[in-house]
Amino acid sequence: MIKNGKQHLDSLRDGREVYIDGERVGDHTEHPAFRQAIRSAAGLYDYQARPENIEKMTYTSPGSGAPVNRMWQLPTSYAELVERRKALEAWAEQSGGFLGRSPDHVASCLSGMVMGLDVFERYDAQRAKALWNYYEYARDRDLYLTYVIVNPQGDRGKDPGQQSEGLVASVVDEDAEGITIKGAKMLGTASPMANEVFVGAIQPLKAGEEHLSFTACIPLNAKGVKMFSRKSYEASAVSTFDNPLASRLDENDAVIYFDEVKVPWDRVFVHNNVQMAHAQWHVTPAHVYQNYQCQIRFAVKSRFLLGLARKLTEVNGVIKFPQVQEALGQIAAEVAMVEGLLHGMEVAGTHHGKYFVPNRKMLYSAMVVTQQLYPKLLTQIRELAGGGLIMLPSSYKDFGNDAIAPYIAKTQCSPTTDHMGRVKLFKLAWDAVGSEFGSRHLQYEMFYGGTNMVTRGHAFRSYDWDRAVGQVDDFLGGYTLDVATAPVPLQRVA
Structure with missing residues (x-):
């Protein structure tokens, strides 16, 4: 049986500890801070x-024989990679790309680790076995996973191992049954709507920080797991009409604190090894696969924003202005560039063992480009929309007041739609680019992959410098001082 929304909703009613606005929430699936976003995920x-949609979205699990989402598929060819991408793309289109931590994100990360199972086996055969068994467990239940892999900022002038006791999640005990962890991790995006949390360290660790070098998957209702949500934009949304994105797609981020949480060995994939804590991301295809999913989603989201920009100019009656078409052409070119990089990393993919992996160089190029592109897209939309983003009715209630409704009709006019259609579109645009929800997405897109220094570092390390520098060296080798004044024919270097 294919997992459906009701099954997912039922699975979330598990008694987990969720805190928001100074209190512990009872059934968080019905709380106004989370209710609609959880239903969007369902x-x-x-x-x-x-x-x-079954054929497009699912494939047959090799373990259970039942259909499961293609996010768990381990492609062995270019064709299978594209087949998987189309499913992830279809999911992203359901939210316009605004669900950044949809179920396919961490599933992609875990799948990438499994593709590099040989890397785990070189370090610890038992941990490798635990990883494979957990992957099968999560796949066959179509679990929604989130992760917390970043340390709380604390004193950023100190290394993780130098932070105050109890701040950074670390192993404080171990026995024959498993490990016990205590401390916090960020960002816990979408944790209210997920089943389990993947805990690890993506930031480099050094000798002496072995107690921080663990990776595990933990049910979000496990004893000692505490979820501290940020402010809910859903709870602050006036209505779906006024906040069409925030009211339904706020995937609440959270600090997750592990208060002496016991994790059995069969859910521990890395333990007491700082080298393996790093290798799990960058020697296996994990980091590539998780960020490849991000680029699929970003391509959908940027296309949504491009469509929004075009509709704003049509509703404002400026679509035929040459300067407006030029601005839209610039945005269209940038969106097409993202799509081109996405397709390029697929076509130029290579095998890791029997599995087909997107091209690392093009992926990291896309991460650098999109990190800079998102704030630019929002600015371009603001410029095209102008003051219309601000001068809107205060809420949907204004339409129900007979004394002011005629004035709304008169002042919110458009050559292409009625006053209701104009207000509806501009409310959507403001939610995307200017509201608290929109500002959170700006921050997310700029930093989810790391700071600019981090993503540019990935691009630097993955580029084929030998080929680029070799071209220069070959050219320099084609002439000398002895022939400085004599014409030398250019020759193609083989």
């Missing part, structure tokens, strides 16, 4: 369960 599972 809607993804309803989408995959529709008869017309």
